[in-house]
Amino acid sequence: MSSETRRQLNRDGIASAAALCLAGLYWVGAENIPRSSLIGNGIGADAIPVSLAVALAIFSSILLIRTLILRFRLDAAEAPTDEERQERREIWRRHARAAGMVAIGLVFLLILEPVGYVLSTIALAFATAVYNGQSVNVRVVAFAVGLAVLFYGLFAGVLHIPLPTGVFGGLLGH
Amino acid sequence: MEALSLALESMGSWQIIVAAFGGVAWGIVGGALPGISPSIAMALLLPFTYGMAPAPSIILLASTYVGAEFGGSIPAILINTPGTNAAAATVIDGYALQKQGRGGEALGISLTCGIFGTIVGIFLLMTVTEPLANVALFFTPASYFSLGILGISVIATLSEGNMVKGMMTATMGLMIATIGTDPFSGVNRFTFDLPELLDGIPYILIMVGIYAIAELYVQAGKSNWEQPSGRVKIKLPSLRTCRRILPAASIGSGIGAFEGVMPGAGGTIAAFMSYSEARRWSKTPEEFGHGALEGVAAPESANNTVSCTALIPTLSLGIPGSNSTAILLGGLMLHGLVPGPLLFQQNGDVVYGLYGGLMVAVVALFIVGKMVMTPCLWIVSQPRPLLMAGIFALVFSGVYSIHNDIFDLYIVIGAGVLGYFLKVAKFPFLPLVLGVILGYMIESNYRRALLMSGNDHGIFLEDPFSLAMLSLAVLFIILSLGRNWYQARKKAAQAALEA
Numbered sequence: 001m002s003s004e005t006r007r008q009l010n011r012d013g014i015a016s017a018a019a020l021c022l023a024g025l026y027w028v029g030a031e032n033i034p035r036s037s038l039i040g041n042g043i044g045a046d047a048i049p050v051s052l053a054v055a056l057a058i059f060s061s062i063l064l065i066r067t068l069i070l071r072f073r074l075d076a077a078e079a080p081t082d083e084e085r086q087e088r089r090e091i092w093r094r095h096a097r098a099a100g101m102v103a104i105g106l107v108f109l110l111i112l113e114p115v116g117y118v119l120s121t122i123a124l125a126f127a128t129a130v131y132n133g134q135s136v137n138v139r140v141v142a143f144a145v146g147l148a149v150l151f152y153g154l155f156a157g158v159l160h161i162p163l164p165t166g167v168f169g170g171l172l173g174h
Numbered sequence: 175m176e177a178l179s180l181a182l183e184s185m186g187s188w189q190i191i192v193a194a195f196g197g198v199a200w201g202i203v204g205g206a207l208p209g210i211s212p213s214i215a216m217a218l219l220l221p222f223t224y225g226m227a228p229a230p231s232i233i234l235l236a237s238t239y240v241g242a243e244f245g246g247s248i249p250a251i252l253i254n255t256p257g258t259n260a261a262a263a264t265v266i267d268g269y270a271l272q273k274q275g276r277g278g279e280a281l282g283i284s285l286t287c288g289i290f291g292t293i294v295g296i297f298l299l300m301t302v303t304e305p306l307a308n309v310a311l312f313f314t315p316a317s318y319f320s321l322g323i324l325g326i327s328v329i330a331t332l333s334e335g336n337m338v339k340g341m342m343t344a345t346m347g348l349m350i351a352t353i354g355t356d357p358f359s360g361v362n363r364f365t366f367d368l369p370e371l372l373d374g375i376p377y378i379l380i381m382v383g384i385y386a387i388a389e390l391y392v393q394a395g396k397s398n399w400e401q402p403s404g405r406v407k408i409k410l411p412s413l414r415t416c417r418r419i420l421p422a423a424s425i426g427s428g429i430g431a432f433e434g435v436m437p438g439a440g441g442t443i444a445a446f447m448s449y450s451e452a453r454r455w456s457k458t459p460e461e462f463g464h465g466a467l468e469g470v471a472a473p474e475s476a477n478n479t480v481s482c483t484a485l486i487p488t489l490s491l492g493i494p495g496s497n498s499t500a501i502l503l504g505g506l507m508l509h510g511l512v513p514g515p516l517l518f519q520q521n522g523d524v525v526y527g528l529y530g531g532l533m534v535a536v537v538a539l540f541i542v543g544k545m546v547m548t549p550c551l552w553i554v555s556q557p558r559p560l561l562m563a564g565i566f567a568l569v570f571s572g573v574y575s576i577h578n579d580i581f582d583l584y585i586v587i588g589a590g591v592l593g594y595f596l597k598v599a600k601f602p603f604l605p606l607v608l609g610v611i612l613g614y615m616i617e618s619n620y621r622r623a624l625l626m627s628g629n630d631h632g633i634f635l636e637d638p639f640s641l642a643m644l645s646l647a648v649l650f651i652i653l654s655l656g657r658n659w660y661q662a663r664k665k666a667a668q669a670a671l672e673a
Contacts, residue, residue, distance in 0.1 A: 008600065015599040019342055026349055029364055036359035043624050045356035045363055048617045052352070056345045063338045094395030098594055101394045101566075105387075105587045108570065109580055117571075124570065125563040132394060132559035143560055151571045159225070161575040 003084040006074065007091070012067040019060035027053035104128055116166025117156075121148035178300065180522065184229070184530035193230035194237045194534035199542045201241020205257045206550045207561065208249055210389070212242035212258055212481070213497035217385040218565070220378050220505060221572035228509040229524045233531030235505045236485065239498050240292055240535045243441060243477045244543055247284040248550055251277055251470070252406060260441030260477035263449040267462065267469025274465050278409040283467055284474045285543045286411055287423045289536055291475035294427040295434065295482025296532045299489075302435075303525075307490035310514045315622035317639035320647070322616035325493035327647040330605040331654035339601045347609020348616070350375055357614075358621055370581040377504050377610045379573065379582055383589020384596075384603055385497065386569050390562060391594040406551065408544050415467065422452040422468035426475035433476070434483025436495060441480040445473035482532060489513050489525065492615070500607045507611065 030049035108124040115123075125144035134140050155161040184190055197219075204215025216238050223231035246258030251268035264284065271280040313321065326348075330340030353364045354374030365371040411419065426448035433444035452472035453462040462469050484499045492513035494500040506513060511521050518525055553561070573586050596603060627633035634640050 011599040015595070015601065016342075019346075022346075026364075033363050034361055036356075036361045043621045043629065045359045045361040048620065049349070049352050049363065052345055052349050056342060056349070059338050059342045059345060063342065066338075094392075095598075097394040098391035101391050102587060102591060105566070105570070105583075105590075109583050109587070112574075112580060112583075121567050121571070125567050128563035128566045129557075129559040132562050134557055134559035134563075140560070144563070147564055147567055151567060155571055155575055159222075159575060162578055163574070 003081075003087060007088075009067050009071050009074075012063060013071065016060045016064035016067060019056060020064060023053050023057035023060060026056070100131055101128070104131060112166075113164045114166055116168055117163035118148045118152050119166065119168065120164075121151060178529075180526035181300065181529035181533065184523070184527040185534055187229075187527070187530075189227065189230040190233055190527055190531045191534055193226075193233040194531045195538040195542060197234040197237025198241035198535050198538040199546055201238035201243075202245035202248075202542060202546050203550055203553055204238065205242030205245025205261075206248040206554055208255045208257055208554075210257070210565075211385075211497070212239050212246075212260075213501055214385045214389055215242050216498055216501040216505075217382050218568060218572065220382060220501065220508075221576050223505055224378070224508060224576050228506075228511060228521065229527035229531070231509065232502065232505055232524060232528050233535075235502050236481075236528060236532060237535040237538065239481045239502070240288075240478065240532065240539060241542070242498075243481050244285060244288040244474070244539060245550070246477075247288075247470075247474055248281065248547070249554060251280045251284065252551070253554075258441075258477075260445045260473070260480070262442065263445040263473035264470055266449070267464075267466045270463065270465035271467075271470070276465065277406050279411070279467075280470050281406065281408045281547070282410040283415070283419060283470045285408060285539070286416070287419065287426065287471045287475040288478040288543075289539055290423050291427050291430055291478030292482060292532070292536050292539065294431065294475075295479040296529065296536070298431050298479075299482045299485055299532070300529050303486050303490045304518055306486065307513075307515045307518055310491060313514075313639055314637055315619040315626065316633050316637040317643065318619040319616055319623055320634060320637075320640040320643035321491060321493070322612045322619070324643040324647045324650075325491075325612060326605060326608055326616075328493075328650050329495070329608050330602075331650050337651070337654045337658060340605045343596065343601050343603070344605035344609045347606035347611075348613045350380065350606075350610050351613020352617070357618070368581075370579065375585060375610075376576075376582075377607070378508060378576065379585045380589045380610050381501055381504055381607060382569060382573055383586040384593035384607060385501070386565070387586055387590025388593025388597055390566055390569075391590060392597055393558070393562060406547065408547055411467075419467050419471035421455065422448075422472040423475040425451050425455060426472040427479045430476035430479025431483050434480035434495070435486050441477035441496070444476040444480050448472040448476035485528075489517065489528075492612070494608065494611075497604055497607070500604060500611065503611055504607075 027050065030046050030053050033044070033046040033049065035044050035046070104124065104127050107127075108120055111123065112120045122144045125147045126140060129140050129143065130136055152163065156163050200219065201212065201215055204210045204218070205212060216235050219234060219238055223234060226234070242258060243260060246256055246261030247264045247268065248257060250256040250261040250264040251272050254265060254269040256262040256265050268280045268284070271277060326344045330344045331337045351374070353371055355362055355365075355372050362372065429448040429451060430441070430444045433447065449469060449472050452468050453459045456462065456466070456468055458466070481498070484494075484496050485502065488494045488499040488503050490513065492503065494503045503513065511517060511524060569586070570583055573582050574580070576582060593603065596606070623633050624631070634644060
């Protein structure tokens with residue numbers, strides 16, 4: 001069995017187990033939905049959620065069982081080759097890079113209100129570009145500043161969207 | 175004829191002209207960027223349509239779809255990298271032509287056949303959609319519930335990956351749709367005492383997160399794409415060349431017309447099928463793969479036809495067959511427009527305006543397609559990190575502008591993370607998005623039907639339309655199971671033979 005098949009089975013196993021947990025949690029939440037007297041004998045607000053929890057539990061169990069069966073058929077003694085180890089490292093490197101993008105996005109959200117739109121967008125554009133391999137130079141700084149000013153002009157000036165001005169906006173009397 | 179005259183009338187509106195030209199230009203640029211599919215280009219525009227009038231906003235999205243299908247062929251021909259999935263078939267002969275120094279000619283054929291395919295698609299869209307929508311006039315709440323179930327089942331069973339994964343993501347989509355205040359009883363569901371969740375999660379946020387943000391996360395781990403070298407000018411085909419490629423373009427449009435209407439099929443399958451059929455019917459099949467003009471004509475006319483015919487089930491029944499039409503449906507529903515017969519009766523200006531807008535998009539494709547080539551090549555040749563930074567900032571700014579609420583941005587990031595995991599684990603997106611969009615329709619009609627029948631579930635089998643659609647859903651599931659079983663057997667037999 002190829003290393004890709006093995007990896008896919010691992011991913012399916014993890015995903016189906018996670019979905020099974022989600023179904024359980026959602027079912028608990030659905031069971032706790034209060035019944036309203038407004039609907040009389042009608043179907044309550046919990047009916048569809050409970051059915052969905054059961055459906056997800058069934059589908060994820062099918063996938064989990066199928067994955068486990070196929071996984072047990074694999075030669076357990078077969079050790080991963082150097083190439084497979086290299087591939088695995090490369091996959092984890094990609095996940096780590098994606099996690100970095102998530103972190104950049106979260107930091108932007110945290111600084112958006114206190115720092116204001118323009119400065120936080122400059123930081124977002126600069127950090128994203130540098131994180132993705134752009135070398136730090138005047139060009140990337142000019143790009144980040146230009147982008148933030150352009151978007152500020154578009155959203156605040158043309159579309160009249162009230163954007164956060166932050167502490168600096170307060171100092172300027174905005 | 176009335177549809178045609180109303181469509182022609184709407185073509186004079188400046189808003190529609192601006193929306194069509196703007197959508198096509200944005201679509202070409204977006205499609206030309208590897209990794210930005212038509213659906214992502216459309217998702218990036220969604221926040222901007224929020225404050226627009228319904229007709230221009232829908233035309234903007236539909237024109238983006240049309241433009242992106244052509245835009246995808248630019249990097250396919252010039253740098254051997256399809257800008258969109260549907261342009262993957264164009265790479266084969268398009269890049270071969272580029273290596274022979276005939277890239278401009280290949281781009282000219284791509285543009286001409288894209289226009290041809292769009293015209294065929296618009297004609298079918300205008301003639302088939304309304305009669306199909308009129309069938310829905312006879313629908314009861316039970317039928318609407320079953321229609322939603324049929325739509326989700328078909329998409330889940332035909333999606334990439336296996337059927338169970340499609341069903342799982344569809345169920346997750348329906349779960350997301352239950353968040354918020356229940357409109358029947360006023361009870362809060364899964365709101366965790368957060369006032370931002372009382373109105374539910376707007377599907378625009380899920381779409382932008384799943385399509386655009388998740389792709390940025392994926393792109394973060396990838397290396398740069400090849401840069402285009404030198405200047406390329408589009409060379410439109412001569413009359414003689416047009417005569418030569420007409421049969422291939424017709425094959426492409428024929429297949430595109432059929433595949434566009436079929437849920438889950440989309441432009442990619444249509445492009446490859448039409449490439450294969452054009453080669454089969456060609457007098458010079460040996461040229462295919464080595465720079466055959468027909469090898470560019472067939473897939474390009476196919477994917478542009480799909481961009482219009484895919485709107486037929488979306489507008490008439492509210493069932494989108496692809497990611498791009500799911501976004502378009504989201505755009506319709508953002509403006510409170512419900513697809514089906516009532517859309518034609520109550521919001522005829524939007525539908526006929528869309529037809530007119532697509533006609534303007536054809537003109538725009540011709541003009542902008544030629545004009546935008548140089549700026550397009552400039553954008554594609556920019557460092558990828560700068561493009562990613564620009565898109566990231568655009569998504570956040572656009573989403574913030576919808577409600578001026580940072581909470582929306584957290585939801586988009588969350589949806590992006592979910593989309594990334596789904597991508598990594600090879601779970602299809604479309605069933606999830608469809609579940610989110612159709613969730614309310616399915617639940618509300620289910621409960622209405624049961625209110626009418628005094629909680630008797632037999633109503634879903636007594637209503638003939640409902641029975642027919644539920645039977646079809648079961649049939650699709652059985653056929654899909656059969657197909658999976660057959661493929662597994664075939665694979666096992668092959669493995670045994672090799673052993």
